[in-house]
Amino acid sequence: MSPAPLSELRARADSLRQAVRDFHATVMPADLRDKSHRHQVLSKDDYVRWMRLLDQQGWSVAHWPAEYGGKGWSPLERFAFEDELARLGCPWVIPFGVKYVGPVIYAFGSDAQKQRFLPGIKTTEEFWAQGYSEPGAGSDLAGLRTTALRDGDHYVVNGQKVWTTYAQWADWLFCLVRTDKDDKPQSGISFLLIDMNSPGVKVVPIRTMDGYAHVNEVWLEDVKVPAENLIGEEGKGWTYAKFLLKNERTAGAIVGWAWHVLDRLKRHARETVVNGLPLIEQPLLRNRLGEFELRFLALELAAYQAVEAMCDGSENGSEASLIKIRGTELYQEVMETLVEALGAAGVACDVEALHSAGLPPLGPDDAGGILKDHFYNRAATIFGGSSEIQRNIVAKVVLGL
């Protein structure tokens, strides 16, 4: 099947954006919308509710091929969907099931694995986490040391994973393990699905500077994993991981998040009057806002250019890295400026607590949430392939250096 012309993909992306706006205005429950708009930390129940809502709209796995329950969205539609959700200040689409492991299962899994896991991923009946990084293997993922030794009809897994987001909620962990020690680093790796309820799995929360524990250590001690939970072939895990990474890096939400916080900063700058002059009219901040607007314009247009190249097959491999490098650096700087502009409220540790203690508000009621987001997203240039790794990739793949 030849791909649809770009003009048609653009039209489809535009009508999808409209559908997302309608959904946000009329379908999304008020409490979830309010919590999300105030950048509050969501519970597992909130997220499960959110992911199921998306599924009810037919959106949770719309980027999958039709035969697995998707709609075969083009990269442009995927981008428009995530970008629009982020601009509206919606919760993020938790990627571990629908974006990461789902495609690996339908591309490389057995029929039994597809039937067993894909329906639960689509509906978030089962919650997934990603077991990739290890204490000695961060950016250098191929240095991972968790072992899986074949013993009859199962593997015995030993090792430690780290930075595992939502492991505390997860039913399943998709995991890179070493099944062969003698091979060169990449070829001894396999892709295993581990039931988090198995004996020997221990989750230890890691508290981050926002005061929460989104990420964890996952300790695996003599964990018995049925051999049928191996994806594809033993030793091919690195290939599947790279396939997954390609999906990971097409994330479009970063552009929308940057837009959202820039919009919030402008609103704050219009509403806040200092020495008789709104912040937006104060020359220094106005200059910074202009620079942010300009960098956003460049980001947005370059992102469209990149995503359209993915649609017509003219991509060179640098597109997703470009969006991530530029998007995260702009997002972080705008966030920093917003927190700074919030003044005392920007550094109050818990605005909600002040409210409930009957103290006068220090600032807008989303200030505490903005601060939490700021802390969380300081890691945006680190997770999902750090900015340095992205530059390594582009230097090698595109420049041939």
Add this chain to the structure above:
Amino acid sequence: MSTDLETIGMLRDSAARYADDNYGFHQRWSVLARPEGYSPQAWSDFAEFGFLALRLPEDDGGLDGDAVAVGAIMEIVGARLLMEPVLASAVVATGLLLKLGTSSQKAALLPRLADGSLILAFADEDEAGNACVFDGSRLIGGKLGVLHGDVAGELLVSARDTAGASVVLRVGADAAGVSRRGYRLVDGRGAASFSFDGALAELLQPESGLSAAAALAETRDEAAVALCAESLGIVRKLVEITTDYLKVRKQFGRTIGSNQALQHRMVDCLLLQEEIRALTAAAQQALAGPAAERTRIVSGARAYVVHAARKVCNEAVQMHGGLGVTDELDVSHYFRRLMVNAALFGNRDAHFTRFTDAALAR
């Protein structure tokens, strides 16, 4: 109406081929040595290929080229550092004439523009304290930094009438009451300053009813967008040249491109190139769009591209080491060309201010 992609591809290919055969960096030395600051031979070749009629309506033997078609040529102009007045005469001044000229003015000038016998320059920047005023028949005032003004046969001059309204005038560059001071720019092209002391001038009054102020704004935007495309051509070339150099230049027993510090900086140059490409394309589309959005996108593109191109060029010089500042290497010529372009048709700060006001008014 937009120019079809096939025509644009042909334009691009023929300009690139011409430059390959006739305008190599070493062949260009002889052009730099010429008193005109460009090659009359190349200019008449461009006329023959139809580049100078790029913007003319099809009825006048032109291609009716849009901003994308102009950009295709301007990218080559930048990449190959062509010295001829393509931007000043064939793109900017011709565009203004097409918008505001009367039928008889167009009938008189367009054929001469197409065949290359006339170079038309757009004189826009007022001399401080000596702004151009038109009293209904004669022009008084001064203009600065007119690109290719040194070789122009005629000028289109922006001015105010006695009521303070914007007007555009046609003035002979050698007419009585016009004094011209020609000089060379740092990139080797020519320019001139003009003083008008009661020179006879002819008003451009279009049948279309478009105001001179609106036509001037469009023309300045078109110039900005054409300069973005020229910068894209330059930046692509600089990224290519510098990446190649990183692969061959050895220090400490290995290629300098094996150093991660330089790899990452080169990647940043590539990112800037891709942003320039996206902004240029958007600005080309925006020229045909609604005015407020046109202002935001065009001035945004121009403001971003000036800085981004300069950054890439500074990196190209730096990574070439001492060679980068020599006259012998093309990198220093790109450096000087970008310096000049940054000063033409509204500088970075002017466009940034305009962009910020438009963006924050949304």
